[in-house]
Amino acid sequence: MRKTFIGVLAATALLTAAGPAFARIDIPLWHAMGGNLGDKLNSMVKAFNDSQPEYNVIPIYKGSYSETVTAAIAAFRAKQQPAIVQVFEVGTATMMAAKGAVYPVFQLMKDTGEPFDPKAYLPAITGYYSDVHGNMLSLPFNSSTPVLYYNKDEFKRAGLDPEKAPATWTELEADAKKLQAAGVTCGFTTGWPSWVQVENFSAWHNLPIGTLSNGFGGLGTRLTINGPIQVRHIGRLADWQKTKIFDYGGRESASAPKFYSGECAMYMNSSGAYSAIKANAKGFQFGVGMLPYWPDVKGAPQNSIIGGATFWVLRGHSPDVYKGVAKFFTYMSSAPVQADWHQFSGYLPITMAAYELTRKQGYYDKNPGTDIAIKQINLHPPTENSKGLRFGYFVQIRDIIESDLEAIWSGKTPAKAGLDDAVMRSNELLIRFEHENEGKQ
Amino acid sequence: MEKRVFFEHRLTPYLLVAAQLAITLIFFIWPAAQAFYQSTITQDAFGLSTTFVGLANFERLFSDSLYLHSIEITLVFSALVAASSLSIALLLAAMADRVIRGSSVYKTLLIWPYALAPAISGVLWLLLFNPTIGIIAYALRQVGYSWNNFLSGTDAMILIVAAATWKQVSYNFLFFLAGLQFIPRSLIEAAAIDGASPFKRFWTIVFPLLSPTTFFLVVVNLVYAFFDTFGLVHTTTAGGPAHATEILVYKVYRDGFVGLDVGGSAAQSVVLMAIVVLLTAIQFRYVERKVVY
Numbered sequence: 001m002r003k004t005f006i007g008v009l010a011a012t013a014l015l016t017a018a019g020p021a022f023a024r025i026d027i028p029l030w031h032a033m034g035g036n037l038g039d040k041l042n043s044m045v046k047a048f049n050d051s052q053p054e055y056n057v058i059p060i061y062k063g064s065y066s067e068t069v070t071a072a073i074a075a076f077r078a079k080q081q082p083a084i085v086q087v088f089e090v091g092t093a094t095m096m097a098a099k100g101a102v103y104p105v106f107q108l109m110k111d112t113g114e115p116f117d118p119k120a121y122l123p124a125i126t127g128y129y130s131d132v133h134g135n136m137l138s139l140p141f142n143s144s145t146p147v148l149y150y151n152k153d154e155f156k157r158a159g160l161d162p163e164k165a166p167a168t169w170t171e172l173e174a175d176a177k178k179l180q181a182a183g184v185t186c187g188f189t190t191g192w193p194s195w196v197q198v199e200n201f202s203a204w205h206n207l208p209i210g211t212l213s214n215g216f217g218g219l220g221t222r223l224t225i226n227g228p229i230q231v232r233h234i235g236r237l238a239d240w241q242k243t244k245i246f247d248y249g250g251r252e253s254a255s256a257p258k259f260y261s262g263e264c265a266m267y268m269n270s271s272g273a274y275s276a277i278k279a280n281a282k283g284f285q286f287g288v289g290m291l292p293y294w295p296d297v298k299g300a301p302q303n304s305i306i307g308g309a310t311f312w313v314l315r316g317h318s319p320d321v322y323k324g325v326a327k328f329f330t331y332m333s334s335a336p337v338q339a340d341w342h343q344f345s346g347y348l349p350i351t352m353a354a355y356e357l358t359r360k361q362g363y364y365d366k367n368p369g370t371d372i373a374i375k376q377i378n379l380h381p382p383t384e385n386s387k388g389l390r391f392g393y394f395v396q397i398r399d400i401i402e403s404d405l406e407a408i409w410s411g412k413t414p415a416k417a418g419l420d421d422a423v424m425r426s427n428e429l430l431i432r433f434e435h436e437n438e439g440k441q
Numbered sequence: 442m443e444k445r446v447f448f449e450h451r452l453t454p455y456l457l458v459a460a461q462l463a464i465t466l467i468f469f470i471w472p473a474a475q476a477f478y479q480s481t482i483t484q485d486a487f488g489l490s491t492t493f494v495g496l497a498n499f500e501r502l503f504s505d506s507l508y509l510h511s512i513e514i515t516l517v518f519s520a521l522v523a524a525s526s527l528s529i530a531l532l533l534a535a536m537a538d539r540v541i542r543g544s545s546v547y548k549t550l551l552i553w554p555y556a557l558a559p560a561i562s563g564v565l566w567l568l569l570f571n572p573t574i575g576i577i578a579y580a581l582r583q584v585g586y587s588w589n590n591f592l593s594g595t596d597a598m599i600l601i602v603a604a605a606t607w608k609q610v611s612y613n614f615l616f617f618l619a620g621l622q623f624i625p626r627s628l629i630e631a632a633a634i635d636g637a638s639p640f641k642r643f644w645t646i647v648f649p650l651l652s653p654t655t656f657f658l659v660v661v662n663l664v665y666a667f668f669d670t671f672g673l674v675h676t677t678t679a680g681g682p683a684h685a686t687e688i689l690v691y692k693v694y695r696d697g698f699v700g701l702d703v704g705g706s707a708a709q710s711v712v713l714m715a716i717v718v719l720l721t722a723i724q725f726r727y728v729e730r731k732v733v734y
Contacts, residue, residue, distance in 0.1 A: 070698045077488045094701065103483040129724040241592075249572070250591035396700040406682035410592045436485055436492075436729065 024056040027324045028082035031059055032068040032309065033142070036275060040344055047329045055261035057084075059203065065091075065309060066395060067351035076101055079315040083221065083321050084328075086141065089128060090394040094213070095312050096137060097392065099438045103313040103322065105329065106135040112267045112319075114326035120351050121333070123378040124303070128388035129310050132216075138310035139329050142347040144272035145304045145373050146196040152285040154265040158182035165289020165388060169236070172266070172292045176245040179265045186247035187240070190257040191269030193248070194401040195307050198225050201233060203309050204291055204351045205333075206299035210430075215390035219434040223391070223426045229262040229297055235415035248409045252403055256280070265405070271373035274346025288369030290376050303379040308347060343367075348374055392433025397426040443526075470701025473714060479707035486701040498708035507684060508692070508709075516690040518602065519666035523659060526606040530613030530658075533559035535643065537614070538621045548618070559669060563676035566604035566621065570596075596712075597678045601686050604677065605670050613658050620654035621647065660724045667716065689713060 019170065033041045038061055045059045062068040065088035072085040087095055095102055109116035118126060118136050125143045131134050152162040158179045166172035176187025184302035190196050202209045208224050247264060249255025253276075260268035260280040266289065267277075277286060293300040311332075313325055324336035331337060339355030341347065343363050349355040355374060364371040380386075391397055401422045408418040480498055484491045502508050533551060540547055555563065569577045570590055578588040590596040624647060632642045648655075671690045674680060680687035680695060687695070693713065697706025 066699045070701070073486050073701065096483065098489060100489050101487040161492055248589070248592045251679070254591060257571070261573055263573055393700065394700075396696075396702070399699070401697070403681065403683045406592065410594070410682065412594075412683070432483075435491070436483065 008143060015183065018142075022056075023323050024054060027057045027084065027321055027328065028071055029057050029059045029077065029084040029086075029311075030062045030068055030082045031064045031086040032062060032088070033086070034061060034063075036279070037142075037272075037345055040341070042330070044337060048328055053328065055327060057324070057328055069094075076314060076316075079316065081316055083317050084311050084313055084327055086309045087138070087309050088144075089388075090398060092129060092138075092310075093390050093392045093394060093433070096131070096390075097433075100439065101315060102137070103315045103323055104137045105139050105313060106130075108136070108322055109326055112323045112326040114323075114330055116326075116330070122348070122350060122352060122355075122409065124375075124382060125306055125348065125350055127382065128306055128390075130371065138312045139333070140310045140350045141308075141332065142272060142341075142345065143306045143308040143350060144270040145306050145345050145377050146192070146200050146268055147271050147287040147372050147376065149259065149267045149269065149273075149277055150287050151259070151262065151265045151281075152287050154179055154182070154184050154262065154284070155287075158184070158265075162285070162287065165287060166266075166292055167290070168295045169233075169238055169292045170295060173240070173245060176240075176266070180243075180245070184262070184265045185244060186258065186264040187245040187257045188266035189247050189264040189267065190217060190267070191253045191255055191273065192307070193251060193405050194398045196268050197234065197237065197405070198230065198401055199389060200291065200304050202227075202230060203303065203305045204293055204301050205229060205297045206302040206383055206385050207297075208385045209389050210391060213384040214388065215343075216384075216387060219375060219392070219437055221391060221396070222430055223423045226416070229294070231415045231419055234292070234405065234408055238411065238415060241409050241411070244439050246409075248406070254369045260418070262321075265294050270346075272308060272345055275344060288372045288374055290379075301379060303382055304376045305386060305388050306348070306377060343370070346370065346373070348377065349417045362389075363429045390439065391426075391430060393429040396429055400425045400429075461598075474549060476707050476710045476714065479496045479703055481704075483704040486703075494704065498704045499711075501515055501705065502708050502712070506709045507687075511687050511689055511692045514598075515667065518598065518605075518670075518686075518688055518722045519663050520537045521598075521602045522605045522609065522666040522670075523662040525602065526609040526662060527655070527658060529606065531617050531655075533610070534614050534617035534621055535647075537618055538668065551614050554608050555615075557608060558672060559605075559608060560672035560676045562604050562608045563601075563673040566600060566607070567677045570600050570603075590682075592682055594682055597682060601670070601674055602678055604673050605666060608673075609662060609665055613662065616654050616658055617651065618723075620651045624650050656727070657724070660720060664717070664720055670714075673700075689716075 029045070031038075032039060042059055045057045049056050054222075060082070065086075068085065069087050070093050072081060072087075075081045081101075082433045106116070106118065107166050108114075118134075121136070121140065125140045126136055127136045129140060147416070148165055150165055154176075155162040155343045158175075158181070160175055160178060172188065179187055199209055202225065206212060207227055207229055210221045210223045212218050212221040212223075237246050241248060247258065248263075249258045253269060253273065255264075255267070256269070256276070258264040259277070260282075263283065271288075274288075290301065291304060311329070313322070333351055335351060335353035335357045338349050338351055339357040339361070342349040342354055342358055343361075349358060359371075404413070404418040404422040407413040413421070468599055474659075481493060481495055482491050483494050483498070513616050537544060537547055537551070537726055557565075567575075569575050570588065572578050572589045572591060575588075581588040588596055590600045628646055628650075629642055637645070667688075670688065671694065674686060674688060674691045675694070678686040680691045689709065690713065693709045696702045696709065
């Protein structure tokens with residue numbers, strides 16, 4: 001009895017405390033940021049909510065990137081969609097094609113009268129998310145690019161310079177052999193195999209990933225990742241797998257424990273993995289370097305391309321909600337917020353102002369290596385091959401590529417045959433996507 | 442004499458089964474009808490444009506070498522899971538049947554894994570077999586086998602078979618034990634007096650008498666391996682590497698929910714539905730009639 005009474009009291013107190021919130025406009029935001037990134041996002045959202053009295057953004061974690069997209073799409077079909085959803089970069093073409101479902105960010109900012117300068121954002125990032133007329137369709141939030149992490153302690157032990165990451169694949173191979181001779185099990189491993197070793201590899205060496213400017217030029221695009229240099233590179237990785245100069249550790253970031261545990265001395269993954277590595281690499285110092293390149297390839301290194309996710313706005317809410325979304329986007333792009341997010345996570349600052357602010361704060365001097373990612377995407381003005389990519393059904397295509405990579409690296413299929421198969425299967429999907437979306441663009 | 446119940450009102454019987462009918466309609470017939478409908482269309486992810494394509498989704502499915510590969514994988518996987526979980530369970534049940542002291546503790550422990558969700562079982566086995574930090578992978582390395590379920594399809598298959606088997610052993614164990622306890626002691630004792638060895642007694646008396654249980658379990662295990670192992674595959678291998686563990690249920694999910702190919706995924710569901718119908722029919726038709734002793 002007494003317990004019930006206390007319970008009622010507590011509930012009343014809660015309701016009273018939450019009272020003023022009822023007058024505010026709720027803005028549901030579905031995202032895919034788990035772990036410490038999720039906590040950080042929650043605190044950023046809370047800071048926005050506390051900064052003004054009208055809007056209340058509600059962040060909801062929906063699982064992995066693909067689970068989040070799927071959930072949002074299912075919700076849209078059931079007319080229960082959130083106002084904002086975080087979508088990873090490979091879902092861009094799918095979202096763009098869904099004209100009746102998404103509310104382009106540039107349009108939203110115009111309709112709500114929110115001041116918005118697309119020029120303030122880094123072109124290397126916005127290029128990925130703009131339509132043919134250069135209009136920004138979604139708001140970049142967490143963008144990253146793959147970099148090379150290496151174990152400084154093992155480098156020292158193997159007699160290598162711990163302040164110098166291997167710049168080329170030839171150097172990397174030599175270093176890996178020395179490391180192995182000094183007792184390290186494996187030279188290097190990679191996260192996100194297709195993104196790092198195929199998509200970014202191609203951009204970095206100024207090679208096309210697909211026809212029609214990697215898909216930016218139209219729906220008739222087809223994949224071309226079976227060029228001689230890509231085939232040679234993937235084949236080399238297969239050779240190296242045999243002696244563990246390279247050791248495959250799974251998709252996404254499943255290979256991370258290999259680096260954390262010291263089993264592999266080098267690791268290629270997103271610059272956004274920085275905070276996770278810092279937290280997990282106990283007992284050794286690590287350094288960051290640019291991705292290696294093959295010195296005999298003309299035009300390499302070019303610049304790397306981004307990955308990560310953006311906020312897309314879904315239609316079907318009231319104008320008041322969209323006004324709040326616009327305010328929220330302005331807040332999230334402001335230099336202090338972005339600089340803080342960039343420094344915390346290792347994701348790229350999305351605006352020039354955030355980068356300048358971070359530099360002025362002396363963050364890069366205190367944390368050497370954290371500016372590698374931004375230098376790498378800005379290394380040279382992007383070419384048609386290094387602006388990014390835009391393919392329909394790319395989630396499935398990446399799955400196809402990674403399956404073929406696994407077949408190649410396990411020694412079941414030669415590199416050429418494997419990549420040919422990936423191109424053939426992917427093109428079937430691209431043809432289907434073209435048919436489904438013909439006349440819509 | 443025939444027993445019949447009469448209702449005063451014509452509608453009363455329908456009213457009584459209405460709840461049951463409603464559940465069947467809402468949870469079985471309606472989704473099934475949806476699957477049939479969706480298998481004949483192609484649709485963009487958001488459902489904004491729909492095209493009727495007839496049987497094209499099925500044509501695409503059966504000309505896709507990956508789908509045929511998935512069927513093959515599923516058959517191998519189911520056969521391995523059913524065979525190993527049945528034989529291990531039978532062995533354990535035969536042993537438990539003879540235990541006198543502490544048998545309830547033994548039985549309780551054996552039943553535990555059944556209470557776990559498949560996803561949890563998957564995570565447990567994944568940790569044990571993780572190439573970098575797993576204790577079994579470590580032991581295998583010590584004896585000279587370089588285990589890597591992220592790269593080797595065989596390793597990945599062994600991993601999911603082990604996890605699926607481990608979970609199903611409990612269920613099979615329960616049924617086998619019950620079956621064993623139903624076998625009249627007198628038959629076994631008579632055989633023993635005639636001089637039959639324990640081994641011979643098992644294969645000529647116990648095993649044939651268990652056949653209805655075994656047959657029932659074979660069907661149940663196949664259904665389990667076909668349909669209930671999704672969570673396990675999802676948490677351990679996600680169908681990889683290189684589609685080596687992409688069983689049919691997992692492919693439905695990947696194509697439909699990850700790839701957003703509604704039509705193709707629905708067509709796969711229809712195929713799966715046909716398999717369930719077939720398995721159920723076999724069970725109804727044969728389990729109770731054909732296995733006699």
